[in-house]
Amino acid sequence: MAIIDRALSLLAFAFKHPLAFVYIALQEILSLVFSPSPPPPTDKLHRPRIAVIGAGLTGVSSAAHCVGHGFDVKIFEGRVKQKGLGGIWSRVNSTSALQIHSIMFRFHPSVKWDSAYPSQKKIKEQIVSVWERYGLEKKTVFDTPVQSVKRNSAGRWIINDNEVEHGTFDGIIAAVGSCGDPQMIQLPSHEKFKGPTFHSSELDGKQVKGKKVLIIGGGASAIEALEYAVKCGAAEIDVLSRSDKWVIPRNVFVDMLLALNIFGGETSLSWIPEWFLRRFFYRDLDDISPANKGLYTDTPMVNSQLFDQIRAGKARWLRGDIISAEEDGILFNHRAKGVPKGGPGHESQVRGDVIIMATGYKRPSISFLPDQVFEQRYAPPNWYLQVFPPQDPSICATNSTYLNAIGTVGNYHIGIYTRLLLMFLVDPLTRPQEPLMKLWIDLTRFLKKFAPTKAFDFFTYAELIYWYCFVSIINPFRWKWVPFIFFGMFRGLPATVVEQEDRFRELNGKAE
Incomplete structure (x- = not known):
């Protein structure tokens, strides 16, 4: 009887609000098809292990993608939980709301909006929901500002020179965003x-x-x-x-x-x-x-x-x-x-x-990253795909280096950037070399030399997707990863191929 009542209620809602019903149904389908499954509480995640710096929208989404694909993470947030979890959406007015349609603000496939322009409360609820759904509570440390990111003698990353407490990491996602503390100006008199x-x-x-x-x-x-x-x-x-x-x-x-x-x-x-x-x-x-x-x-x-x-x-x-x-x-x-x-x-x-x-916010610093990634000609935002420093593709600064753009707020790209990083870490043959990364940056500069802004000072979402397609096609070893990069699907197939490639390289090395 309860099932029948629910079905009748659903039909009534679809009849009264057809567009809202279609939107909600679409989100259910996207979540079902593209959301990586949260790991079971008893499941042991494996390497590569990722340090995610920032517990805002981008950091939580990136970490959820990592654990959903079976890789371990630890989130570092400089603020206390009340002000840190949710990022800027935990620190703005309760009257704040999205200015763009929520379909363009799907920061994770499992997000489900019930309105076109959700409020600050609803946005934070969705961020917290993703954080809890993927078991990130036990993988987050609050009130822990990141001061330094360095490699140890084994070539792995350590946070704040504290390997004992935090362990080591294979990759870094800097997700500090572009909005930090409120910025006040001093008026004359x-x-x-x-x-x-x-x-x-x-x-x-x-x-x-x-x-x-x-x-x-x-x-x-x-x-x-x-x-x-x-x-x-x-x-x-x-x-x-x-x-x-x-x-x-x-x-x-x-x-x-x-x-x-x-x-x-x-x-x-x-x-x-x-x-x-x-x-x-x-x-x-x-x-x-x-x-x-x-x-x-x-x-x-x-x-x-x-x-x-x-x-x-x-x-x-x-x-x-x-x-x-x-x-x-x-x-x-x-x-x-x-x-x-x-x-x-x-x-x-x-x-x-x-x-x-209404003077905005101070941009959070990413100076905790190694000095070599701030090379003068190739300093942010002039990085490979704007987020990977050419000196080290094991670092990804999603949503932390851009200046201006159209249609790029918390959408499809967070998952793509995260999966590109995972691919680089898992498959050595897909990793871009520093000279080629710099060549791509210079090529983009050349193609946009007549633009009124510098090459990476402004971009559109269509250009961003073009970047992804270009770098996926240019290296044949990345072809097997394309469904995973763009949709998070079929990770097992390329991973199996990588295992065979590793075995072949090992045998070949012994033969030599």
């Missing part, structure tokens, strides 16, 4: 301002109802702070932005289409999507669209409500430079469209009761 000042990540419980709110910054944090102020009933909201950033619709089809630019940068045809955005999305607010910046030069903001708030008179978006703080606001130099930072403009005081610093 800030002490004059009589009202409170908050960082945009610390708005929970702050009262701004009926007040004039000044938001400093022009990125995604500024939009989130604006939405918070609107919901809280602020009387006036002014966003003070030094530069213009592209804003694209909160539409999964538009976002995916823009990410399909395989050239990974501005081209002679980039004016087409830029024209469409100005004509049909910005419309009467074209003045706040970037004048001298291409769409494929900087990470765009994703939001569809921003312009509605401005048109409704609930907020203003002001371009210019802050001159100084005053008792009841900020003296601001308003610049016209196209005038660069610090250029001429019109000075006036923008009044406010509260200042919100």
Whole structure:
């Protein structure tokens, strides 16, 4: 009877919410087909053993892929569990939510969203769920900042010079991300301002109802702070932005289409999507669209409500430079469209009761890695596939070296990068040599030499997939690994082949 009731309830949901039903069903299929099975509690994982640095979204997902494929890990997190597990999603406001569609935020195949734009709470719940599902509780140490990563006399990695406590590792995944501690700027004469000042990540419980709110910054944090102020009933909201950033619709089809630019940068045809955005999305607010910046030069903001708030008179978006703080606001130099930072403009005081610093986050350091991987011409982000230092392919810095991109947030690539690292460790014949890794970097630089940004300063998801395909095809010894690299499937077949190759090399060595 219970089964029948459940089936009827499911049919009713499918009838009332067909798109949501299809999305949930699709996630179930993806999880069933592509999620590696969690290891049994009594199962002994084997080498290669991976040190994962960071217990955020990327670190947890990477570690889950490792143990799901039978390899041992240990996660090192510098913060306590409450602030560390989940990464930045454990330290932002409870009102925070995804700006992109959750289908583009599937950081692990087993993730199951129940809404298109889940909240901070839901996102952290999914991260913790993956962490628990794959038995990573017993493989994580919190409040343990990583200060150094070095090789011992046997050529294995040791963390913080503490081989006794942590053991040794065959590979390193640096998953510290790009958002660390909140970044605050010092305003000229800030002490004059009589009202409170908050960082945009610390708005929970702050009262701004009926007040004039000044938001400093022009990125995604500024939009989130604006939405918070609107919901809280602020009387006036002014966003003070030094530069213009592209804003694209909160539409999964538009976002995916823009990410399909395989050239990974501005081209002679980039004016087409830029024209469409100005004509049909910005419309009467074209003045706040970037004048001298291409769409494929900087990470765009994703939001569809921003312009509605401005048109409704609930907020203003002001371009210019802050001159100084005053008792009841900020003296601001308003610049016209196209005038660069610090250029001429019109000075006036923008009044406010509260200042919100939407100034982003400090980038976490990866200086704990060996000095040799920071070679001047081949320092991050100029690495092989942007995450493997050419000096040592046993290190992978997923989501920790990129600067700007479109369509690359916590999606398909985390698993691919992890499996590439596992392939390099398990199969010596697939490992790229330093000269060839540097040659690939130089080739990418050459192909993108006419791009307005440097080769690795901006990329699209289509370009990323091209990188994966190219490096998989260029080495015949990697062909047997392709289903594993891209889908996590059939690991047993190439592993068996590697065993035969090892046996053949051993016999051949004895014969010589």
